[in-house]
Amino acid sequence: MSKTVKDAIETIPTDEINSISLSLVRSEILTKVIEYCKKHNSAQMSDVDLMDWDVEFANVHYTTLFDLVLSANYMNINCLLDLVCGKIADMIKGKTPGEIAKLFDIKDVSTYEEDN
Amino acid sequence: MAGETAWISHYDEDMKKETVDFNLELDEEIDKDGSAVSVDIILPDDLLERILSYLPIASIFRASCVCKRWHATSERFLLNPSHLLPQKPWYFMFTSSDEPTGHAYDPNLRKWYCIELPFVGTSNWSISSSYGLVCFMDNDSSFMDNDSRTELCLCNPITKSCRKLQKPPGMSSDYGALAISVDKETHDYTVAIVKSKQVPGNFFQWDISIHIYNSKEEAWVTPLTEVLTGWRGGEESVICNGVLYFVVYYTGGVPPENRHALVAYNISNQFSQASLSFIHIPCSLTCARLMNMKEKLVMVGGIGKLDRPDIIKGIGIWVLRDKKWEEIVRMPHKYFQGFGEFDDVFGSSGVDDLIYIQSYGSPALLTFDMNIKQWKWSQKCPVTKKFPLQLFTGFCFEPRLETAP
Numbered sequence: 001m002s003k004t005v006k007d008a009i010e011t012i013p014t015d016e017i018n019s020i021s022l023s024l025v026r027s028e029i030l031t032k033v034i035e036y037c038k039k040h041n042s043a044q045m046s047d048v049d050l051m052d053w054d055v056e057f058a059n060v061h062y063t064t065l066f067d068l069v070l071s072a073n074y075m076n077i078n079c080l081l082d083l084v085c086g087k088i089a090d091m092i093k094g095k096t097p098g099e100i101a102k103l104f105d106i107k108d109v110s111t112y113e114e115d116n
Numbered sequence: 117m118a119g120e121t122a123w124i125s126h127y128d129e130d131m132k133k134e135t136v137d138f139n140l141e142l143d144e145e146i147d148k149d150g151s152a153v154s155v156d157i158i159l160p161d162d163l164l165e166r167i168l169s170y171l172p173i174a175s176i177f178r179a180s181c182v183c184k185r186w187h188a189t190s191e192r193f194l195l196n197p198s199h200l201l202p203q204k205p206w207y208f209m210f211t212s213s214d215e216p217t218g219h220a221y222d223p224n225l226r227k228w229y230c231i232e233l234p235f236v237g238t239s240n241w242s243i244s245s246s247y248g249l250v251c252f253m254d255n256d257s258s259f260m261d262n263d264s265r266t267e268l269c270l271c272n273p274i275t276k277s278c279r280k281l282q283k284p285p286g287m288s289s290d291y292g293a294l295a296i297s298v299d300k301e302t303h304d305y306t307v308a309i310v311k312s313k314q315v316p317g318n319f320f321q322w323d324i325s326i327h328i329y330n331s332k333e334e335a336w337v338t339p340l341t342e343v344l345t346g347w348r349g350g351e352e353s354v355i356c357n358g359v360l361y362f363v364v365y366y367t368g369g370v371p372p373e374n375r376h377a378l379v380a381y382n383i384s385n386q387f388s389q390a391s392l393s394f395i396h397i398p399c400s401l402t403c404a405r406l407m408n409m410k411e412k413l414v415m416v417g418g419i420g421k422l423d424r425p426d427i428i429k430g431i432g433i434w435v436l437r438d439k440k441w442e443e444i445v446r447m448p449h450k451y452f453q454g455f456g457e458f459d460d461v462f463g464s465s466g467v468d469d470l471i472y473i474q475s476y477g478s479p480a481l482l483t484f485d486m487n488i489k490q491w492k493w494s495q496k497c498p499v500t501k502k503f504p505l506q507l508f509t510g511f512c513f514e515p516r517l518e519t520a521p
Binding site for chain 1: 155156158159160163166167168169170171172175178179181182183184186225
């Protein structure tokens with residue numbers, strides 16, 4: 001499921017693999033990512049139940065969502081990336097630019113207009 | 117681009133009143149994590165773009181106001197519109213009788229925005245829209261003068277870019293119908309005007325002329341002039357799949373079948389002389405509104421009573437397939453009643469899969485989604501009726517940044 005892992009496996013000869021470096025991913029987040037991958041690979045749930053499970057899975061604190069999006073991007077897991085990006089987009093939808101800046105902890109909020 | 121910012125600031129004020137805080141613990145949590153690295157710093161541009169691709173266009177405008185980087189990323193993203201999720205079309209409602217301001221309804225976010233059109237005009241115009249561009253034609257009584265002061269204007273209501281078009285040649289007319297079609301790939305556009313003028317001294321005969329403007333050539337041609345007996349053109353027309361359709365009205369005494377008929381004229385074939393072909397209307401209508409829904413011709417019609425065809429008893433939606441009308445749906449009675457008073461003539465406009473219907477007497481707006489066959493009232497318009505005879509009209513358009521007149 002992770003293209004990064006898949007690529008690593010494909011490029012390194014199998015007998016030399018002991019561990020694949022995922023140094024940018026914190027262990028708590030990696031645990032969640034593995035949970036996601038296991039669930040989606042298990043084929044035990046119907047599509048509808050899986051969608052419900054996804055909604056629950058993504059219903060986390062926004063800092064966890066940000067960690068998840070960066071990890072899913074790094075590990076190149078497209079379906080997880082779509083799920084988390086969609087959830088972050090939902091958070092942005094109702095907010096003013098000021099509130100979005102606060103959420104993403106953006107300090108420099110000058111736009112092109114203020115410079116001119 | 118200053119115009120765009122002004123539009124956003126207009127609408128931001130509306131937003132502040134209605135924004136619901138999505139994550140209620142937000143404020144406290146941000147203070148706690150003050151020492152953590154700002155996620156924005158480590159969020160790569162392509163990831164930010166991916167997040168933007170899930171947003172409705174109005175949210176992307178707001179995102180572009182967050183900071184310089186988001187502005188640059190949003191702009192870059194919007195220049196390539198294929199990234200966007202399919203957007204439901206908006207509806208602009210004239211809420212002032214003499215100013216070009218009005219309110220636009222965004223069904224993607226279910227919000228109303230106050231917007232100003234980039235030119236001075238009123239709601240007494242013929243309006244046609246296609247792929248983000250809206251064309252306005254003055255239907256004023258100055259039409260009746262020999263000095264035909266037809267005002268013709270093309271604009272993008274989102275970007276505010278605007279252009280006056282040269283008038284079609286020829287004499288003035290009693291009725292004029294307007295239609296525009298934009299090519300999705302090249303962004304070239306075709307404007308068609310159907311003029312009807314009563315033949316002097318003859319009550320039943322009408323001079324019909326079709327004028328076509330092409331943005332590539334920047335010139336008008338008049339490929340057809342014909343005299344119709346017993347029928348006249350009106351103000352309702354649309355271009356669909358290279359064919360110009362317009363509604364004609366019976367001017368004789370008792371009509372053969374119905375008082376309305378549809379005329380089709382093929383404008384896509386430049387070289388051969390096309391002629392007008394008549395298509396029957398399915399039943400007795402009080403009024404007919406035409407729209408191009410994904411290159412299918414759809415008609416929303418007021419259904420008249422058998423004995424009193426000028427009194428509306430319902431509203432139906434039909435689609436034209438192989439020159440035959442197929443009924444899609446009838447408006448359920450509860451929605452029909454929900455408008456309160458419904459005149460025999462009403463406004464309706466639609467794009468892609470969404471049809472808007474409004475009664476001229478109130479700002480109530482009803483939508484019908486052709487895809488899921490669902491009727492739904494819009495969010496209540498923030499404008500209320502100020503005086504008993506106030507009329508509300510509007511038009512449907514696609515919010516697009518990439519088309520310009």
